[in-house]
Amino acid sequence: MATYLLDTSVIIDCLNGKRGRPELLEGLLEQGNMLACCSIIVTEVYAGLRPHEAAKTDAFLRRLDYREVT
Numbered sequence: 001m002a003t004y005l006l007d008t009s010v011i012i013d014c015l016n017g018k019r020g021r022p023e024l025l026e027g028l029l030e031q032g033n034m035l036a037c038c039s040i041i042v043t044e045v046y047a048g049l050r051p052h053e054a055a056k057t058d059a060f061l062r063r064l065d066y067r068e069v070t
Contacts, residue, residue, distance in 0.1 A: 003034040005067060008044040011037070015053070015060060036065040 006025075013021035025035060042061060049057055 001032045001034065003036050003065065003067075004028060005036045005038065006041065006064065008041050011041065011045055011060070012048070015057060034065050035063075036067050037061060038067045038069050040069060 010021055010025075013019045014025055028035065045057060045061065
């Protein structure tokens with residue numbers, strides 16, 4: 001089992017259903033891997049957020065493991 005720290009572009013692509021990202025992340029989860037984010041990624045995702053995207057984005061980010069930046 002591995003933990004993948006997702007990049008902002010991967011999260012945005014997944015939320016928008018682009019570049020096969022939803023399938024990629026689903027496959028990683030099915031293999032028993034964990035998906036994670038950190039404060040930098042969260043800040044970048046929210047910086048470009050439009051109001052109508054908030055609920056979906058919040059739900060997605062809550063499912064990720066959170067890692068502190070050290």
